[in-house]
Structure formats: structure tokens, C-alpha cells
Amino acid sequence: GLEWGEGVALVHPDGGYLAKMGVGFRGEDLREDLPEQAAGKVLSGGTGVTSVGGDIVAYAPVLLFPKSGRKEAGYWVLVERWPEGVVFASAREYRRTFLFLGFGAGALALALSLLLSRRLTGPLMALREGALKLGRGELDHRLSVRTGDEIEDVAEAFNQMAEQLQGLYHNLEEKVRKKTEELEEAYRELVRAEKMAALGTLAAGIAHEINNPLDGIQGCIARIRKHPDDPERTLTYLDLVEEGLERIGRVVGQLLDLSRSRELSLSPTDLNRVLEDTLALADYQLRKGKVKVVRKLDPELPRVLGDGHYLGQVFLNLFLNALAAMPDGGTLTVRTFTRDGWACAEVRDTGVGISEEDIGRIFDPFFSKRPSGEGTGLGLSVSYAIIKEHGGKVEVESAPGRGATFRVLLRTVR
Ligand SMILES: Nc1ncnc2c1ncn2[C@@H]1O[C@H](COP(=O)(O)OP(=O)(O)O)[C@@H](O)[C@H]1O
Ligand SMILES: [Mg+2]
Incomplete structure (x- = not known):
């Protein structure tokens, strides 16, 4: 109706x-x-x-x-x-149907995706975890996914990749180990070369160091011969002979020590003593170069954890560099002091100095401004490496025409 x-x-x-x-x-x-x-x-x-x-x-x-x-x-x-x-009844009817269908479809989709994702996420999480582990270097990590579908294929591919990666890595490790060994050997060779170059520079001085006391000894022996019946005189001359022999012994000992190569080993070391010994070694060269040596060694300086032999090589290079920087002579000041718990050895010269451009490169291997044949360009790079091995630091301050100051900082031993 x-x-x-x-x-x-x-x-x-x-x-x-x-x-x-x-x-x-x-x-x-x-x-x-x-x-x-x-x-x-x-x-x-x-x-x-x-x-x-x-x-x-x-x-x-x-x-x-x-x-x-x-x-x-x-x-x-x-x-x-x-x-x-x-x-609008029919329209509303339609809308109801659509809403119902919409909700239904949504719910169905949700249920399906939940189901799917549970099936997917497990293996996918395993893949993700595996990739992360691989990235962290756990190269022996493998996946075991048994879903019988594409995910399993991916997991299989993953495992193969991990296998290859592991192989490559081992290869690489072996290569790096070999190269490192070669490099270390080459480096030891360089250290030796630099040392030999320094020794070459010293050769004339060393001959002099030995000849001087030898002359003295010969003189003493001649005097003793001249007065064979004066025991008091003889004793005095014998003392002088002994002193001369000691000087020769010291120089030869240092020479031997410097030319020997051995592993670096740290022990409590008297830094002042190392500086004195090295100065003695370079003494003739410095005097010949009209270089005045000023010592300001702190007698209270605590001992450092170091290797006297290698530290000697460092300071010898610093002294010889200073000498080369003062062709017309000058002053070499060697100072020791403590600063912030470090023991410092400072080598200062009044030489030509270093330009701002060069100062960043002087520690590079083979960087040398000295005429070819005179410098190896290895001294400072070797010195730097030696101090690094000691856990120490090297500082440098310089300006052209204002000389140069090198500071070696080493850990002290209580
Ligand atoms: N005390 C110094 N004064 C001026 N220049 C220096 C000084 N010490 C080092 N240098 C510069 O650094 C360069 C590198 O020094 P080094 O590594 O000992 O090699 P080399 O002494 O064989 O040249 C030197 O050639 C020189 O140009
Ligand atoms: Mg040098």
C-alpha cells in the first residue's frame, strides 16, 4: 500500500x-x-x-x-x-551491501596477510638476522629454511654467498698477512738503511774518536819507556792509557750497538744517558761543523720506558739533521724536562728552519731537501715510527730562518 x-x-x-x-x-x-x-x-x-x-x-x-x-x-x-x-531506500540498501562487502573484504585481506606474513616473516627474519651476522663478520653463519618455496631458494642463495664470502675472506686474510710481512721486512730494511747512512756520516768522526785516544796511548807508552824506573809516573800514564782505551771501547761499543739490528724491547731507560752517548758519537762531526752544544739535562728526569738502542738512533738523526741545517755553524741545545707526566727530550738548533709547506711532509718517507746522496729522507719517518712504537709523541716547531725545535715525549717509569 x-x-x-x-x-x-x-x-x-x-x-x-x-x-x-x-x-x-x-x-x-x-x-x-x-x-x-x-x-x-x-x-x-x-x-x-x-x-x-x-x-x-x-x-x-x-x-x-x-x-x-x-x-x-x-x-x-x-x-x-x-x-x-x-x-533512497534502494540506494541505502546498496550502501549497506557495499559496506558489508567492504568490511568483509578488508577482514579477509587482513586474515590472509596475517597468515602469509607469519609464513613469510619467520624465514625473512632469519634472513635478516643472517645478513646482519654476516656483516658482523660471523662468516660461518648459515640459514636453514625449509619452506619449499622462493624463500627457501633465497636462503640457499644466501648460504652460497656466505660460503663464497668466507672463502674470499680467508684468501684475503692470507694475502694481507703476507703483504704485511713483506712490508714489515721492507720497513726493517729501510730502518737499517737509514741507520747505515747515519753511520756513514759518522765514519770520519768515529775514526777520529778512535785515533785521538790511540795517539794519546802511544804517547803514554813512549813516556813510560823513557822512564822505566819511575813507578809513580808509570802509574799516572797507565791511568791515562786506561782512560783512552775506555773511550775507544765506548765508541766501538756504540758503533756495534748501532749497527746491530734487533727487536725493539722496552725497559726503564735513562734518557739523559742516551742523549749523552749519542752526543759523544756525533761529537767530532758537530765540532767540525762549528756547532756549539749546550746541554740542559734535568738530573731529576725520571726514567722512561724505552729502548736505548732505538732511541739513540732517533736522537742521532735529530742531531745530524740539526748539523745539516747549520752549514755555517750554530748552537745545538739539548734539553730534558718533564711535562704533564711525560719525559721530554728537546733538540733545538739555530739553523735554516723549515717552511710551513714542508713541515707537514718532513715525516714522510723519502722526503728530503738535502742534496741527493746526502739525505735518505728516511731519518724522520723512521724516528717517528720508533717513537710511536714507544707509545710516545714527536713535536716540531720551526719557521724559516728561525731554527727548528724537535721534541720527543716518552712515558716515564715510576
Ligand atoms: N733541524 C732541521 N732544520 C731544518 N730542516 C730539517 C731539520 N730536520 C729535518 N729537516 C728537513 O726534513 C727533511 C727530512 O729529514 P729526514 O727524514 O731526517 O731525512 P734526511 O735527513 O735524510 O733528509 C730534511 O731533508 C730537511 O729538509
Ligand atoms: Mg736525517
């Missing part, structure tokens, strides 16, 4: 009902049942839909002479009135 508000009517353009059905149109005239504006539209002879107080009103003219196609020839209006609820 028709609800309240529903109805169909055939209306005369002046508004009077020709026929009506249902409860949508209750009056005698359409103008009683619809507001004026809506009634105007309906009766105008056009086709349309309008909304009236919650109802939908649809209207269309029925031409009385359809063949003429002219409204003006006369028409009635067919008008229908339906509550919105009824009109």
Missing part, C-alpha cells in the same frame, strides 16, 4: 487535479498541496524533480497533441510524490 506522502496525479496546467492516486495529493488543486514555487515549476510544462519538505516530487508534461511536439498546443502534467525515505 501507499504510505503517507506517496501519490501520483494527473494535473491540468491551471492546477486542478484531473486524476489522483495515493495520499500524496489531498486537496482539489495542486497549489493546495505544494508550495507556490514548486507548484509553479510542476505546472510550467517542464520536466524535473524537486524536493518538497522531505518528499521528492517528479513531474513531466503529457502533450495533448504529441505529433505537433508543441506544449503550447495543450498539455497535462503527470506528477509523482514520494517520501525521500522511499526513494
Whole structure:
């Protein structure tokens, strides 16, 4: 049955009902049942839909002479009135269906993805974990995934990759080990070469160091011969002979020590003593080069953890560098002191100095500004390496024409 508000009517353009059905149109005239504006539209002879107080009103003219196609020839209006609820019921129905379907599909998708992801994430997590482990260097890590699908294939590929990586790594390790050994050997060779070069520089001085006391000894022996019956005199000369022999022994000992190569081994060492011994070794060269040596050695200097032999090589290079930097002579100041718990040995010269450009390169191997044949360019790089081996530091301060100061800092022993 028709609800309240529903109805169909055939209306005369002046508004009077020709026929009506249902409860949508209750009056005698359409103008009683619809507001004026809506009634105007309906009766105008056009086709349309309008909304009236919650109802939908649809209207269309029925031409009385359809063949003429002219409204003006006369028409009635067919008008229908339906509550919105009824009109949109089907639309709402559709919407409900769609919502339900939507939710259903969503829920299904969720359930499926959960299911899938549980099947996926397990193996994928294992893959991820494996990759991380591999990255951390656990090269013997392997995956065992038995899913019987592509993931298992990936895991298999992963394992193969890990296998190859492990192989490559072992190869590489072996190569690095070999190269390191070669490098170390080459480096030891360089250290030896630098030392030999330094010794070469010293050779003339060393000959002198030995010849001087030898002359003295010969003189003493001649005097003793001349006065064979003067025991007091003989004793004095014998003392001098002994002193001379000691000097020769020291020089030869140092020479031997310096030319021998052995492993670096750290033990409590008297830094002042190392400096004195090395200065003695270079003494002749320095004097010949008109270099005045000023010693400011701190007698309270604590002992350092060091290798006297290698430290001697470092200071010998610093002294010889200073000597080379003062071609017209100058002053070499050797100072020791403690600073912030370090024992410092400072070697300062009044030579040509080092330019800002060069100062960053003087520790590079083979960097030398000395005429070829005179310098190896290895002294400072070897010295630096030796001090690093000691856990120490090397500082340098210089400016062109203002001399240079090298400082070696070493750990002290309590
Ligand atoms: N005391 C110094 N004064 C000026 N220049 C220096 C001094 N010590 C080192 N140098 C510069 O650093 C360079 C490298 O020194 P080094 O490594 O001992 O090699 P080499 O003495 O064989 O040249 C020297 O050639 C020189 O140019
Ligand atoms: Mg040098």
C-alpha cells in the first residue's frame, strides 16, 4: 500500500487535479498541496524533480497533441510524490551491501596477510638476522629454511654467498698477512738503511774518536819507556792509557750497538744517558761543523720506558739533521724536562728552519731537501715510527730562518 506522502496525479496546467492516486495529493488543486514555487515549476510544462519538505516530487508534461511536439498546443502534467525515505531506500540498501562487502573484504585481506606474513616473516627474519651476522663478520653463519618455496631458494642463495664470502675472506686474510710481512721486512730494511747512512756520516768522526785516544796511548807508552824506573809516573800514564782505551771501547761499543739490528724491547731507560752517548758519537762531526752544544739535562728526569738502542738512533738523526741545517755553524741545545707526566727530550738548533709547506711532509718517507746522496729522507719517518712504537709523541716547531725545535715525549717509569 501507499504510505503517507506517496501519490501520483494527473494535473491540468491551471492546477486542478484531473486524476489522483495515493495520499500524496489531498486537496482539489495542486497549489493546495505544494508550495507556490514548486507548484509553479510542476505546472510550467517542464520536466524535473524537486524536493518538497522531505518528499521528492517528479513531474513531466503529457502533450495533448504529441505529433505537433508543441506544449503550447495543450498539455497535462503527470506528477509523482514520494517520501525521500522511499526513494533512497534502494540506494541505502546498496550502501549497506557495499559496506558489508567492504568490511568483509578488508577482514579477509587482513586474515590472509596475517597468515602469509607469519609464513613469510619467520624465514625473512632469519634472513635478516643472517645478513646482519654476516656483516658482523660471523662468516660461518648459515640459514636453514625449509619452506619449499622462493624463500627457501633465497636462503640457499644466501648460504652460497656466505660460503663464497668466507672463502674470499680467508684468501684475503692470507694475502694481507703476507703483504704485511713483506712490508714489515721492507720497513726493517729501510730502518737499517737509514741507520747505515747515519753511520756513514759518522765514519770520519768515529775514526777520529778512535785515533785521538790511540795517539794519546802511544804517547803514554813512549813516556813510560823513557822512564822505566819511575813507578809513580808509570802509574799516572797507565791511568791515562786506561782512560783512552775506555773511550775507544765506548765508541766501538756504540758503533756495534748501532749497527746491530734487533727487536725493539722496552725497559726503564735513562734518557739523559742516551742523549749523552749519542752526543759523544756525533761529537767530532758537530765540532767540525762549528756547532756549539749546550746541554740542559734535568738530573731529576725520571726514567722512561724505552729502548736505548732505538732511541739513540732517533736522537742521532735529530742531531745530524740539526748539523745539516747549520752549514755555517750554530748552537745545538739539548734539553730534558718533564711535562704533564711525560719525559721530554728537546733538540733545538739555530739553523735554516723549515717552511710551513714542508713541515707537514718532513715525516714522510723519502722526503728530503738535502742534496741527493746526502739525505735518505728516511731519518724522520723512521724516528717517528720508533717513537710511536714507544707509545710516545714527536713535536716540531720551526719557521724559516728561525731554527727548528724537535721534541720527543716518552712515558716515564715510576
Ligand atoms: N733541524 C732541521 N732544520 C731544518 N730542516 C730539517 C731539520 N730536520 C729535518 N729537516 C728537513 O726534513 C727533511 C727530512 O729529514 P729526514 O727524514 O731526517 O731525512 P734526511 O735527513 O735524510 O733528509 C730534511 O731533508 C730537511 O729538509
Ligand atoms: Mg736525517
